[in-house]
Amino acid sequence: MQLDAPPAELPPAAVPARPARSAPTERRTRAPTSARQDPAVVRWGLTLAAVAVLGVLVVVPVVHVFWEALADGPAVYWNNLVRDPATRHALALTLTVVPIAVGLNLVFGVAVAWAVARFRFPGRSLLVTLIDLPFSVSPVVAGLVFVLLFGPRQGIFGPWLYAHGIKVLFATPGIILVTCFVTLPFVARELIPVLEADGPEEELAALTLGASGWQMFWRVTLPNIKWGVLYGVLLCTARAAGEFGAVHVVSGRITGKTDTLPLRVEKLLQEYRTPAAFAVASVLTSLALVTLGAKAWLERAEASSLLTPDPSAPRGERSKERKDEAA
């Protein structure tokens, strides 16, 4: 995970630098020619080991998913995806939950990252730690916490909500809540380093030029962090769509009601409907591949937007005399 390496700090050269050590050049130089080159055995051994691990762990399973999904032909694949009402519902539920959860986390993430990066206030480091909590807590535990909070009989808020006809647990709101919880850190974590690196000077400049808080945000802050926002949203979306453990606990797994796509895959497998399970799995895998592609494109687009770096104006330069910012 590149969570600690914000896109802003990726060297623009990182992308084209990769293929420089490709196989053809290796083949021509048999013997080690410099101190920077190891013997052929070592080079080939390490390369093969890396390729083997990557192949077994990543390439083969991904290809296998599509292979199994399409084993009975495209027509069956298509039927598996669209003819089963439960699967259709799972797709619809995922498409409902993910945008809402991502949207909520986007608003929360931008707000919290801005607050943490721009202000010093009591409880700030506690807040930063809390943002990271969902990363360290097992999703199953997160799900259980929500059961304890919203359970209709034993929960803290549950009985009251239940009495007023609001169903959270074993319903869509609960799924949205846990998905939000599990993906909480993505946007904020992505933006805090970007905002800290940029520093407050451009925002202060906007204020001195007469901009209101909103004008400053829309015209200066947001354009400067847009790559980080897109990146965070992307990762958040991928994670939200794939979340299994927490949703498993709070959804109640009611077929055709509270099954999301990952839960549907599990259920189909348990029903020995392997091709259908793989067909649904292929949708999730495709989403992952699209995410990867989008991530690569984002990094490239951002690198080219930074092609003319700005050496004489260090960003994030803060006045030594200022400890806080009075907005």
Add this chain to the structure above:
Amino acid sequence: MSITIRDVSKRFGASVALDGVTLEVPAGGLVALLGPSGSGKTTLLRVIAGLEVPDEGSIHYGEENVTNLPARQRNLGFVFQHYALFRHLSVFENVAFALRVRAWPEERVRERVSELLHLIRMEDFGPRRPSELSGGQRQRVALARALAAQPKVLLLDEPFGALDAQVRQELRQWLRRLHHSVGVTTVLVTHDQEEAFEVADRVVLLNRGRVEQAGAPLEVFENPANSFVMDFLGRVNVFHGRVEAGRLFLGGLEVPCPDNLHGEPRAAAVYVRPHELDIDGEPNGLPSLPARVLHVNPAGPVARVHLAALEGNLTLQVEVTPERWQGLGLKVGDTAYVSPRRARVFLPDYAI
């Protein structure tokens, strides 16, 4: 529009950034806040701008008390040390920013921006990004951006700090001319004495959050109020001696000192600028200190001579004209006689 600062104090935790500063910036004036780092000059500028709120005291623009008015309502232009141009906007849109947030009609925005780009001699740079500009060009764009909405007050934080010497020199003169033609009340922060003297018509010296002296450049240079000002403004030789009944005693040297007529002897620090010392090859009858020539730098408009006094542990810096130095025919290692033409005596502060 004049600016009045009354008894302004500002603390950051335990450290005091401003300690009862009172200051008047006349309408249309160009005032430099000068001081070493940590003297509070930048904090003072930010308080004037409304980017900081003072703990005590008040800020007035003309008759209006603006102490609690946020920066965006003060109608000011602020130029940041590192320009803080909007990276994602073109030069044109950077300059237009203040007009856009004021919802000026497109036609007037174009008119005003091209007027300003003409003023900074960058008519053709409108579509460029800030990252495509040199440091001096960025600085000019930052100034044009600050001036766009015709502010009542222009505030500049170390405006030339990040530029190389030649560009800095050009921009200083350009800023002076600009100020002359625009006539906006301007406050400038700098740690560079030469810059303050060259650009400003009034200099305010700050140290540890207090105003040490304020006045015209010549006034503060010729009549420094205290040893800090004397020390901060250019090179200086410091002697420690005593004053007694209008006479000053420095080792074997005795000079008249009519400012201090107290009967009892007092310890005193004596400050003499290098150009206020004279050198002679022979004792010439005036009170003088014998000293050995350590090093000479004759290149440039003055010859800089470093000497070590024969008595006591004292090094002296003397500046004489190159012609005078050649006329003396002294070499490194020779003994010379140094006599003060003028000395300023500062008695130790009783506050310490």
